[in-house]
Amino acid sequence: QKEVEQNSGPLSVPEGAIASLNCTYSDRGSQSFFWYRQYSGKSPELIMSIYSNGDKEDGRFTAQLNKASQYVSLLIRDSQPSDSATYLCAVRAAAGNKLTFGGGTRVLVKP
Amino acid sequence: GAVVSQHPSWVICKSGTSVKIECRSLDFQATTMFWYRQFPKQSLMLMATSNEGSKATYEQGVEKDKFLINHASLTLSTLTVTSAHPEDSSFYICSARVIASGRKADTQYFGPGTRLTVL
Numbered sequence: 001q002k003e004v005e006q007n008s009g010p011l012s013v014p015e016g017a018i019a020s021l022n023c024t025y026s027d028r029g030s031q032s033f034f035w036y037r038q039y040s041g042k043s044p045e046l047i048m049s050i051y052s053n054g055d056k057e058d059g060r061f062t063a064q065l066n067k068a069s070q071y072v073s074l075l076i077r078d079s080q081p082s083d084s085a086t087y088l089c090a091v092r093a094a095a096g097n098k099l100t101f102g103g104g105t106r107v108l109v110k111p
Numbered sequence: 112g113a114v115v116s117q118h119p120s121w122v123i124c125k126s127g128t129s130v131k132i133e134c135r136s137l138d139f140q141a142t143t144m145f146w147y148r149q150f151p152k153q154s155l156m157l158m159a160t161s162n163e164g165s166k167a168t169y170e171q172g173v174e175k176d177k178f179l180i181n182h183a184s185l186t187l188s189t190l191t192v193t194s195a196h197p198e199d200s201s202f203y204i205c206s207a208r209v210i211a212s213g214r215k216a217d218t219q220y221f222g223p224g225t226r227l228t229v230l
Contacts, residue, residue, distance in 0.1 A: 043224040
């Protein structure tokens with residue numbers, strides 16, 4: 001079992017709709033959770049970080065964390081073609097230093 | 112967000128030569144810097160973790176004598192690919208973990224990456 005799992009996609013979303021991305025992790029001791037966006041040929045860009053249970057909103061993005069169920073999700077509202085990218089979920093354990101990445105979910109927003 | 116720079120952004124070199132890549136955190140001090148490699152259409156692969164003033168910790172399968180990492184200060188880390196070969200051609204990305212307290216205490220930012228092509 002992979003430590004951080006994501007559906008590879010592609011997740012096809014009409015422009016203006018909500019894109020919902022999920023990520024599950026296996027280490028119950030994980031404390032820090034991140035969503036990165038990576039365009040083809042570019043490096044990852046931090047979108048959201050979340051550390052406690054519940055929702056965290058930043059613009060069109062909402063991250064949701066449920067530690068009991070060991071999942072973290074990302075919602076993208078009013079999806080735009082420019083949101084088409086691969087979204088990486090990353091998790092850090094409490095005592096850890098390095099991030100563990102999921103394989104990424106490719107999102108395609110169609111006009 | 113915090114800024115991490117990398118130089119050069121791309122490099123082409125002949126087989127057998129060495130290439131140095133610099134990674135700088137521009138507006139913050141990084142407790143730790145990480146070096147990743149990414150081949151086309153594949154996931155990020157962590158190569159090594161480095162802390163200022165100490166030896167880097169390499170991931171399994173990464174040759175430490177081939178990929179030399181120097182972490183001279185809290186804002187600068189370098190990766191030197193020694194005796195590069197075509198199979199070393201890849202996208203090398205550094206990342207820095209923020210040292211500041213508060214909301215950004217545990218955040219990690221990526222540099223723009225360096226595309227290495229070895230002929």
